[in-house]
Amino acid sequence: MAFNGFKVPRKDNSIxxxxxxxxxxxxxxxxxxxxxxxxxxxxxxxxxxxxEFVRVFEGNFDVFLSTMNGRWIVSMLDCYTDHADDITSxxxxxxxxxxxxxxxxxxxxxxxxxxxxxxxTGAKRHVFASGLDTFMLPGADMPKNFFxxxxxxxxxxxxxxxxxxxxxxALLTSDETSMHFFEGAAVLxxxxxxxxxxxxxxxxxxxTK
Numbered sequence: 022m023a024f025n026g027f028k029v030p031r032k033d034n035s036i037x038x039x040x041x042x043x044x045x046x047x048x049x050x051x052x053x054x055x056x057x058x059x060x061x062x063x064x065x066x067x068x069x070x071x072x073e074f075v076r077v078f079e080g081n082f083d084v085f086l087s088t089m090n091g092r093w094i095v096s097m098l099d100c101y102t103d104h105a106d107d108i109t110s111x112x113x114x115x116x117x118x119x120x121x122x123x124x125x126x127x128x129x130x131x132x133x134x135x136x137x138x139x140x141x142t143g144a145k146r147h148v149f150a151s152g153l154d155t156f157m158l159p160g161a162d163m164p165k166n167f168f169x170x171x172x173x174x175x176x177x178x179x180x181x182x183x184x185x186x187x188x189x190x191a192l193l194t195s196d197e198t199s200m201h202f203f204e205g206a207a208v209l210x211x212x213x214x215x216x217x218x219x220x221x222x223x224x225x226x227x228x229t230k
Contacts, residue, residue: 023088023089023090024052024085024088024089024090024093025090025092025093025152027050027052027053027056029053029056029057029060031060033060036057036060036061037060037061037064037065041061041067041069041070041073044057045073045077051077051081052085052088054077055074055077055078055085058070058073058074058077059074059096059100062074062100062103062104066104071104071105074100074104078097090151090152090153091120091150091151091152091153092151092152092153092154093152095117095120095153098113098114098116098117099113099117099166099170101113102114102117102170103170110174111174114170114171114174117167120153121163121164121167123153124153124154124155124156124163125156125164125199126199127147127149127155128147128155128156129199131147131155171185
């Protein structure tokens, strides 16, 4: 059965209140347990939660990987980016970079297609490969999370970080880039735009009208 077939309510806050040992003992299905652990890791940083996640996921890695589509693989990589050791975390972020770039490209492409534009607004998303879909407009949080993670990793290397920020500023100030498109498409308002908040760290001029 596909990993996606095992449903766990994402908004069930009680999952985070159960002691980790009890959660693992009372959840017989490893698929359901892994999803519950993912929810906990997204909402809190507790070493024991991460240890259990690694134990469950890596202990059954081949089985999990064979049942996961692209969407869930990216979710696993995000967990490694947020909680693993420095080298593993950076490699996980590197692995998701090409996927996030493709998601940005496909979102922009669909928005310029008059026949498919409605697949990229509100709660609708266009699925283009193995469960991978476009960003939800307006208000997509995935680009924001991606660049927040990027910013967090680069801050430990000031020289690289400074060069990165200058490159990002160049991309933001060109009318021909996808960065400019996402700002103009009202993913977030200009003063709350993820690239400005997490990359430039300065208040931008408001160009939206």
